[in-house]
Amino acid sequence: MKAVGLYQYLPIENENSLLDLDIPRPVPNKKDLLVKIQAVSINPVDVKVRAPKEKTEDIPKILGWDASGIVEEVGEECTLFKPGDKVYYAGSLTRQGTNSEYHLVDERIVGKMPETLTYAEAAALPLTAITAWEGLFDRLNIDRNKPEKYKEKTILIIGGAGGVGSIAIQLAKLAGLTVISTASRLESTEWCKKFGSDYCINHYQDFLEQLKGIGINGVDYIFCLNNTDQHWGNMANAINPQGKICSIVETSEKQDINLLKNKSVTFVWEFMFTRSMFETNDIECQHKLLTQLAHLIDKGEIVSTLTEILTPINAENVKLAHQKVETGSTIGKIVIESFN
Incomplete structure (x- = not known):
């Protein structure tokens, strides 16, 4: 499957800072959902994780902590979702990120996507x-x-x-x-x-x-x-x-x-990854939170903060989004959609 990732932690201007990759499609088990990614958004955490350092990766590191998509498969312990469900979520710092065609995520930190939003509008929301x-x-x-x-x-x-x-x-x-x-x-x-x-x-x-x-x-x-x-x-x-x-x-x-x-x-x-990093007893609060948020959005009480869409999801556009976020002056959220 297609993905955008890195082997070295380099300045974003370096041609090898983010690469177009072909990596194996993961398989869900236990409470994991396999999600076919439709859109992702870029956050300051992406920039922080990618920031230059001496460390290198043998297996490519995939960034991305915001996504919307469609559930493709579910693990054997899943009870909250089924294949075909439209979802949105922010993922976990301890796992591979969302900048890939298919992504594994614990269903307890996932919400059903607001019915009134596009995939791009929904991807702008979860982490923030x-x-x-x-x-x-x-x-x-x-x-x-x-x-x-x-x-x-x-x-x-x-x-x-x-x-x-x-x-x-x-x-x-x-x-x-x-x-x-x-x-x-x-x-x-x-x-x-x-x-x-x-x-x-x-x-x-x-x-x-x-x-x-x-x-x-x-x-x-x-x-x-x-x-x-x-x-x-x-x-x-x-x-x-x-x-x-x-x-x-x-x-x-x-x-x-x-x-x-x-x-x-x-x-x-406040660190929104705490629950997923430590698999706290109340980890499912994030599923409930995103569900409640979707209701508020569908009632028109909360609106998406999307300000810019780039297409498609590839290294060139992810680099561009990183450069914009690095300025510290972006307003709202930048979303990248579609691997096609």
Whole structure:
């Protein structure tokens, strides 16, 4: 089967950074689905995993952590899906990725594709939607079923125009929160407001000063989707006493957690691969989450964040998508569809 992968971890400009390959088609067993891939999307994690390093691979490494497709075969322990089902999912960091004609995935992290979306629109969603959902509802413990509880509550979403931010804004609004997003360009500000952000502030300027300028003296929740190191001090100043901060971006410097102490602030990480990496007891939560998300999409309450489609799925187009994501300025999601 066709696939796009690598043997060496090289700069994306190198002709060998990503290669068109022909590899064996895998066989499902136990709880695995064999999915015929229709579309994939590119995320920052693709770029991070591919980043230059000395390591080399004897068996080609296939990247890709977002897909939509059709179930071709099921393992003997599968109960959630059958051949012919249209599905969408984000895969696992511990297994081969989705940039191949056929892909194996544990059914417990897969959802039935929203009926109202194309394969490309659906492929734009899983990784970012799972991250946003878990960050808001599992890590920050916001109850999405009680919007009346959050009428007076505020959330600051740092990096609102990216893939995760675009979904987080929509989910936070459904949960009843007043949403303030950060952006630094006119087009990213307009994107945030399009998806429901009540206010936008600049993430290169003092947060608290800007919040006070719109009549907000501090926020109850912060969801950091961009450069935790850069924003640590600003977050500590802007969070309300007994507030909660969740970040998805690892630090590269030591940060002073004591800045949160006097306010009794909760800080928590979100990593959407945790459940699949460790096969946690609640791994099936991601299947349920994607199922609930599909219902919200089909009701028109959440919309896809797709902004660009490339065709077909080959090394040239995957490289192009990596280059775009590496700039750090993409808005929404880039999808690549069809191996034909």
